Amino acid sequence: MSNYYNMPKLPTEASPKVEIFVDDRAVMVPGDTNLLEALKAVGIETPHVCYHPYLPVSGNCRQCLVEQEGPRGRMLVISCYTPVTPGMKIYTPASSARVKNARKATQEFMLVNHPLDCPICDKAGECTLQENYMEAGQNEGRLRPEYGKNYHGNPEHQFIDAKGQLRGGKHVDIGPRILLDEERCVQCDRCVRFMRSIAKDEQLQLAGRADHTYITTFPGEKLDHEYDLCVTDVCPTGAMTAKYFRFQKRVWLLAHTPTISMDDSLGANIWLDYADGRIYRVMPRCNPEVNRSWLSNTSRLAFQQFDKNRLPAIDASALQLVGGKVALVAGGACTNEDLAALKMLKEALGDRAELFGGSLLKVNAPDGIAKSGDPVANRAGMQLMGFADVAELLKRAGEFSNLITVNADLYGEDAAAAKALDKISNRIALSAFDDATAKKAKVAFGIRHWSEVQGTMVNSLNILQKLSAAPTCPDEKLLPAYEVISALAGNKFNSACEAFKKAREYVPAFADITYDAIKSTGKLLGGNA
Ligand code: SF4
Numbered sequence: 001m002s003n004y005y006n007m008p009k010l011p012t013e014a015s016p017k018v019e020i021f022v023d024d025r026a027v028m029v030p031g032d033t034n035l036l037e038a039l040k041a042v043g044i045e046t047p048h049v050c051y052h053p054y055l056p057v058s059g060n061c062r063q064c065l066v067e068q069e070g071p072r073g074r075m076l077v078i079s080c081y082t083p084v085t086p087g088m089k090i091y092t093p094a095s096s097a098r099v100k101n102a103r104k105a106t107q108e109f110m111l112v113n114h115p116l117d118c119p120i121c122d123k124a125g126e127c128t129l130q131e132n133y134m135e136a137g138q139n140e141g142r143l144r145p146e147y148g149k150n151y152h153g154n155p156e157h158q159f160i161d162a163k164g165q166l167r168g169g170k171h172v173d174i175g176p177r178i179l180l181d182e183e184r185c186v187q188c189d190r191c192v193r194f195m196r197s198i199a200k201d202e203q204l205q206l207a208g209r210a211d212h213t214y215i216t217t218f219p220g221e222k223l224d225h226e227y228d229l230c231v232t233d234v235c236p237t238g239a240m241t242a243k244y245f246r247f248q249k250r251v252w253l254l255a256h257t258p259t260i261s262m263d264d265s266l267g268a269n270i271w272l273d274y275a276d277g278r279i280y281r282v283m284p285r286c287n288p289e290v291n292r293s294w295l296s297n298t299s300r301l302a303f304q305q306f307d308k309n310r311l312p313a314i315d316a317s318a319l320q321l322v323g324g325k326v327a328l329v330a331g332g333a334c335t336n337e338d339l340a341a342l343k344m345l346k347e348a349l350g351d352r353a354e355l356f357g358g359s360l361l362k363v364n365a366p367d368g369i370a371k372s373g374d375p376v377a378n379r380a381g382m383q384l385m386g387f388a389d390v391a392e393l394l395k396r397a398g399e400f401s402n403l404i405t406v407n408a409d410l411y412g413e414d415a416a417a418a419k420a421l422d423k424i425s426n427r428i429a430l431s432a433f434d435d436a437t438a439k440k441a442k443v444a445f446g447i448r449h450w451s452e453v454q455g456t457m458v459n460s461l462n463i464l465q466k467l468s469a470a471p472t473c474p475d476e477k478l479l480p481a482y483e484v485i486s487a488l489a490g491n492k493f494n495s496a497c498e499a500f501k502k503a504r505e506y507v508p509a510f511a512d513i514t515y516d517a518i519k520s521t522g523k524l525l526g527g528n529a
């Protein structure tokens with residue numbers, strides 16, 4: 001049998017609507033998708049374990065069974081791999097005891113040798129097995145106690161526990177970032193399909209047969225890839241766990257802020273999961289047009305530095321310009337609101353000021369998953385607002401007497417190239433971090449990090465995306481860059497909404513957009529950015 005399966009076709013706004021019958025009731029559903037998605041579109045959730053909307057369908061768990069009327073009567077089919085056809089007659093547990101029993105039996109098989117780990121399992125609270133079990137009526141186990149658990153997976157890690165039961169490997173180190181709990185695995189194959197079809201680096205496999213099947217790496221190999229932490233997201237159980245997050249926090253104690261990862265111009269959509277004033281983890285936030293459900297390790301783990309080496313807020317009166325020309329430089333993580341404030345400051349200073357933006361880091365090729373390769377996240381916003389590239393400033397540095405950098409660590413990015421800026425005597429750095437550029441500055445002024453501000457950015461696909469602020473700023477006195485800069489310009493913005501109004505004056509493509517109307521998945525701008 002081929003190891004390759006089809007990607008699911010997901011419904012869109014353009015999907016044709018067809019009539020089908022669900023539990024003898026006529027409903028209109030998207031006609032170009034699978035039954036599981038079609039039922040979801042009309043509010044009927046179908047439990048599933050192996051199905052994932054952005055992975056090829058393997059149809060191996062049988063948790064999504066429904067009944068379909070066919071030429072030989074009603075038969076059980078898996079909804080994740082059954083295409084919608086007009087007029088089809090489908091029966092769910094709402095009307096079919098057979099479907100209810102089949103799903104229950106599937107779940108019972110899945111749980112029969114599953115450990116009772118929920119109280120200490122990192123997946124508890126967001127575990128598909130738990131959710132399915134609670135929804136299916138919390139059926140009593142029928143396992144006779146004298147048999148106990150009887151795990152037959154990877155023989156290398158089996159052990160006999162204190163009760164004399166045969167158990168599977170716990171915290172098996174399968175790579176630098178991931179631990180595997182073998183007996184929590186339900187062999188759904190999602191992690192294998194992720195590595196094969198999305199990461200395009202087949203590093204995991206299902207070995208063994210039948211109830212001896214287990215997940216493993218290839219002999220002598222480790223799971224080690226820039227996207228390997230995504231397997232902890234797609235894993236429906238607590239089998240794949242991230243080392244950095246293990247036992248750090250119960251997930252139901254985390255609050256979630258939807259925002260944008262400002263380290264790359266694709267602007268991957270993310271959740272900042274926080275508690276007690278600090279971020280515990282960063283998770284991909286599904287956006288079908290941007291990063292789907294994926295996030296690189298680099299973007300995911302960057303938060304570990306967000307609260308380190310921070311610059312304190314100082315009195316704004318320290319920000320003094322001298323005579324002569326002023327170079328205003330925006331870093332890649334500056335929002336449109338920061339850019340609008342800089343543009344307003346340039347207008348206030350007149351012809352003596354010029355706007356520059358970008359970074360001295362190399363632009364890489366897109367990886368085709370969740371990164372464009374361009375470290376200047378809001379490059380499109382800078383182009384829309386007429387910022388020249390920072391390389392231009394390096395050539396003409398001798399013309400300027402004042403330099404204001406905003407979250408732009410040019411000395412840290414390329415110390416040799418940035419040396420040209422030494423010619424500018426009055427260097428002022430507005431930065432979240434006490435970085436190399438802040439250290440070289442005459443005045444270093446602490447501001448908020450992008451994870452702590454509201455605002456917008458335009459990504460490499462020309463989508464206007466919205467950032468939200470997690471309440472994790474280490475010092476309430478730190479302000480967003482747009483507030484500090486707009487105050488310098490003599491017209492302080494008190495909110496991102498106010499700053500965006502100014503950005504609308506500068507960018508015709510924003511003219512008809514209000515801040516509140518930007519959806520969580522962003523707004524595609526007309527024309528090229
Ligand atoms: S994977 Fe973890 S949370 Fe889910 S049922 Fe198993 S032990 Fe419980």
Ligand code: SF4
Pocket residue numbers: 184185186187188189190191192215234235236237239240
């Ligand atoms: S480790 Fe997780 S994702 Fe991989 S097969 Fe097992 S349950 Fe599925």
Ligand code: FES
Pocket residue numbers: 047048049050051058059060061062063064065078079080081
């Ligand atoms: S979700 Fe359909 S078979 Fe697994």
